[in-house]
Amino acid sequence: MTNLDNNPDQEKAIIAPIKGISKIWLVPVVAFLIGAWILVHNVINQGPTITIEFDTAQGLEAGKTKIKIRDVTIGLIEEISLKDDSSGVIAKAAIEKSSSKLLKTDTQFWIVSPRISFGGVSGLQTLLSGAYINMAPGQESKSAKKFIALDRPPITPLGTPGLRVVLVSESAFTFKEGDLLIYQGMPVGRLETVKFDLEARKAYYGAFIEAPFHTLITENTRFWNASGIELSLSADGIDIKTGSLASLLSGGIEFDIPEGSEKGTQAGENAEFNVYPSFEAATTPHFTAEVPYLLLVNDSVRGLRPGAPVEYRGLRVGEVKEVNATFDLADFRTTDASFSIPVLISIQPARANLADNQLGINHVIEQMDLWLKQGLRASLKTGNLVTGAVFVDLQHYRDVAQYDEQIVQGYTVIPMVKGGIGELTQQVSNTLGKINALPLESLTQDMSVLIKDLTKTALTFESAGATLNSRLASFDVATLNETLGNLSQLLDDYSGNSDGFANVNDTLKEIQSTMKELTPMLQKLNHSPNSLIFKSKVGPDIEPRGIEQ
Structure with missing residues (x-):
């Protein structure tokens, strides 16, 4: 027995079953309800899960790599797996529901990482924060959940106002994505895509021109390669053109209306x-109508290139199509034709302000037939001495052989005359002939004799000089000084203040007086030479009297 049984005053506990639910169960119920509400809320507000295909998982990390738009996080990479064929990776990403409306068929994704190119430096902020995926919202109406990521950031963001065009090139494959489109030195767009058609052997470039410059693109716009330095050597001389510094470094295409x-x-x-x-x-006009003619050149064609101008009296009327064209010369009428070099040229009616159609062609044919009969001939002339470029010159000549029409395989032959190169060659040949005809051998002998005579003369002068030097060496200088002193004394004696000068002066005065006394007698003898023998009958000279006062 316990002490409780022995204590009559102590009350006994009443044991009875509990009716209802304990309040303690409210805690798990509330927790469950909260969890359920959170689950339902997440399900209701959860955004779509999308898959993005990448070439590589470099820079991606499940649970950490974010998806952003304008640096605002809208999603997270949850899972990364390899494709079945191992050609890439597939990343599953959860996107916020508020951003699901941006998932269109043309939505773009790309990895943002540090990049350095001629266009600039981008993505440096990811050096500290790590790479992330950038998203460009699409413009299409249809939604999508599967996407293929871009290898690099898009050249032009979606929605940028402007114009997209396709540029076709059949020449060197020299451009790449991101190259500039330039208008008068100002970058106004870039190349977005590059494709090459193996069958057509053409390159197709997708280009975007930003607004408002896209209004400059018309049906007559011309595009040309502005990369590097353009150096052209032609009959007009040397022409150098360069693009902007950006196009020189990274390449570019320029456009304008000619x-x-x-x-x-x-x-x-x-x-x-x-x-x-x-x-x-x-910028060179492109003419569709042209009339071909053939030249048979007997001179050198060095410096003559396809595209060289064909000029008529200084005006360009055509161009050279082919040098050393392939023709069967067996049926040529002249024996020299087999040694000629066939050059194919074309006359373009539009260059002569004629219609660029069949009417212009007919007019050229009629005019050329008439002019050939009137002495129209072709010649090769040097356009530039520095480059050595040659062009075809058409001129009217007199005193030429009568025109005899000659057609070879459908091409009318324009007769040639020597001009420019031929005349220069002939002049050089004539000059060399004259030089060869000079009596150089006899002239050399004469020069040898002359040189010998000059040598003898020089020796004679040398001997005379030596003799003179010896005479001067033996000359007595003291005697010469004494003679000069005596001469000086003599001059002093006859100076103005000396006695000798006074005596000579007196003598001259006496002679002058005597001459005065003899003057009458001399005058008498002059009038009457026999007056010394016979008495003179000449009266005395009558002296005129003066006017009485």
Whole structure:
């Protein structure tokens, strides 16, 4: 028995079953409800899960790599796995529900990391924070959840106002994504895509021109390569053109409307344009109508190139198409034709202000037929002495052989005359002939004899000089001084104040007086020479009297 049984005053506990639920169960119920509410809230507000395909997982980390728009986080990479064919990786990312409306078929993703290029430096902030995925919202109406990431940031952000065109190049494949589009030295756009068609052997460049410069693109706009330095050697001389510093370093394409051309209508989206290799090629008018002619050149064709001008009296009317063209010369009428070099040229009617069509062609043919009969001939002339470039010159000549029409394989032959190169060669040949005809051998012998005579003369002068030197050496200087002293004394004796001078002066005065006394007698003898023998009958001279006062 316990002490409780022995204590009658102590009350006994009443044991009875509990009715209802204990309040302690409110704690887990509330916790469950909160958890459920959180779960439902997350489910309701959870954004979509998307997959993004990358070439490599470099810079990506599940649970850490964020997806941003304008530096605002809108998603997180949750899982990264390898593709089944190991050609890339697939990243699953959770996007906030508020940003799900930005997921369109043209939405772009790319990894932001440090990049250095000619266009500048970007992504330096990721050196400390780590790489992240940038997102550019799409513009299409259809939504999407699978995307392929870009290898690099897009050249032009989506939604940028402007115009996209396609540039086609058949020349060197020299441009790359990001190269500049330049208008009069100002960058106004860039190349976005580069594709090469193996079958057509053409390069297609997707280009974007920013607003408001996209209004400059019309149907008559010309694009040309502005990369590097353009050096051209032609009959007109040396021409050097350079682009801007940016185009020299990274390459670029320049565009403009050729001078004298109409502006034309505005170009539409994805319009195609050719890219010319140079400014000259882009701005040179392109003529469709032309009349071919053949030249049979007997002189040297060094310096003559396809594209060289064909001029008529200084005005360009065509160009050289082919030098040393392939022709069968077996049926030529002249025996010298087999040694000629065939040069194919073309006359372009539009260059002569004629219609660029069949009417212009007919007019050129009629005019050329008439002029050939009137003495029109072709010759090769040097356009520039520095470059050695040669062009074809058409001129009217007199005293030429009668024109005899000659057609070779459908091409009319324009007769040639010597001019420019031929005349210069002939003059040089004539000059060399005259030099060869000079009696150089006999002239050399005469010069040898002359040199010997000059040598003898020089020796004679040398001997005379030695003799003179010996005489001067033996000359008595004291005797010469004594003689000069005596001469000086003599001159002093006859000076103005000396006695000798006074005596000579008195003598001269007496002679003068005597001459005065003899003057009458001399005058008498002059009038009457026999007066010394016979008495003179001449009366005395009558002296005139003066006027009485």
